[in-house]
Amino acid sequence: MELTQPISVQRVQQSRLQEVDFSNLGFGTYVADHMLVCDYKQGEWQAPAIMPFGNLTLSPTSLALHYGQTVFEGMKAFRMQDGRINLFRVHKHHERLSRSLDRMAMAIVPEDVFVEGLRQLISLDKDWIPTAPGTALYIRPFAYASEAKFGVKVSDEYKFVIFSGPVAAAFQKPLRVRVETQYVRAARGGTGAAKCGGNYGGAFYPTTKAKEAGYDQVLWTDAKENKYIEESGMMNAVFVIDGTVVTPPLSDSILDGVTRDSLLTVARDLGIPVEERLVSIEELEKAFRQHTITEAFGAGTAAIVAPIGTICIHDIDYQLPAYDAQAIMFRLRDQLEAIRTGQAADKHHWNYVL
Ligand code: COI
Numbered sequence: 172m173e174l175t176q177p178i179s180v181q182r183v184q185q186s187r188l189q190e191v192d193f194s195n196l197g198f199g200t201y202v203a204d205h206m207l208v209c210d211y212k213q214g215e216w217q218a219p220a221i222m223p224f225g226n227l228t229l230s231p232t233s234l235a236l237h238y239g240q241t242v243f244e245g246m247k248a249f250r251m252q253d254g255r256i257n258l259f260r261v262h263k264h265h266e267r268l269s270r271s272l273d274r275m276a277m278a279i280v281p282e283d284v285f286v287e288g289l290r291q292l293i294s295l296d297k298d299w300i301p302t303a304p305g306t307a308l309y310i311r312p313f314a315y316a317s318e319a320k321f322g323v324k325v326s327d328e329y330k331f332v333i334f335s336g337p338v339a340a341a342f343q344k345p346l347r348v349r350v351e352t353q354y355v356r357a358a359r360g361g362t363g364a365a366k367c368g369g370n371y372g373g374a375f376y377p378t379t380k381a382k383e384a385g386y387d388q389v390l391w392t393d394a395k396e397n398k399y400i401e402e403s404g405m406m407n408a409v410f411v412i413d414g415t416v417v418t419p420p421l422s423d424s425i426l427d428g429v430t431r432d433s434l435l436t437v438a439r440d441l442g443i444p445v446e447e448r449l450v451s452i453e454e455l456e457k458a459f460r461q462h463t464i465t466e467a468f469g470a471g472t473a474a475i476v477a478p479i480g481t482i483c484i485h486d487i488d489y490q491l492p493a494y495d496a497q498a499i500m501f502r503l504r505d506q507l508e509a510i511r512t513g514q515a516a517d518k519h520h521w522n523y524v525l
Pocket residue numbers: 244245246371405471472473474
């Protein structure tokens with residue numbers, strides 16, 4: 172891909188790769204050697220630069236710090252079976268980043284800066300991509316309002332940054348989640364569909380309350396009636412009821428999860444029925460009473476599939492049956508993994524292979 176302005180590259184003098192314990196990666200512990208930085212000023216994106224990962228300097232008056240114009244993405248690079256590198260669904264991530272930036276009135280990062288920037292950055296840090304099943308190089312592109320001016324305004328300057336780090340899949344132990352009916356994550360017309368920092372910061376307090384009560388995360392309900400399930404913690408919420416994969420439909424209060432979309436597509440490909448429709452708390456209660464709900468999980472890039480073991484509804488803990496390898500969620504996850512590593516056909520053209 173030809174960029175109008177080429178990317179300058181400054182390499183690290185000494186890699187930190189040997190500090191990584193690949194047998195115990197965790198999530199968010201390690202950061203790869205390089206990052207990409209690109210500034211938006213005077214109505215234009217400037218030349219991107221790849222440089223050693225390090226601190227950014229910013230003025231205390233930077234608009235992002237005060238009014239919250241910040242947006243991020245979460246995506247993964249995988250090592251394929253034949254050794255090549257796969258940047259999974261790179262164009263879909265750019266599409267969603269653009270929608271998030273647009274909702275937050277921020278400058279859109281050009282697709283060629285995003286794709287070519289990732290290509291060069293991840294090629295440079297390719298040795299950081301772990302190979303064990305379930306692991307990946309997690310990539311965090313993000314942008315923030317960098318204009319130094321504390322007057323309340325839409326920023327005229329932005330910084331776009333990409334860094335990455337090797338991770339194990341997050342949230343693998345079955346989660347205990349509590350249906351939240353007091354606090355909400357997002358309302359119709361709000362920013363829930365944008366991957367903006369405020370959605371996550373605003374979720375911390377209710378999540379902390381749920382943790383104090385012995386739960387890992389909350390199952391968010393709609394802001395109008397607190398009746399319908401929206402998301403599960405920081406992930407999309409998915410249930411298996413009567414053998415059908417059921418998940419709330421996308422709306423402006425639900426994030427358009429790339430993993431959600433991938434798992435639903437894989438399910439359809441495997442002939443497993445899928446319904447994107449409203450799921451009420453009442454329906455879940457009934458499904459537990461009638462034993463028709465067999466699985467519940469969060470779907471997100473970090474976890475891929477995060478099994479849910481317990482759902483607390485109106486102070487009653489409902490248990491999901493124990494999961495074995497035949498669970499639909501694991502079949503979907505494994506099929507996705509097979510596509511990403513090149514063991515199964517990539518018929519939807521999701522793999523961007525370097
Ligand atoms: C993801 O699942 O990738 C997310 O973005 C959630 C979290 C790590 C912030």
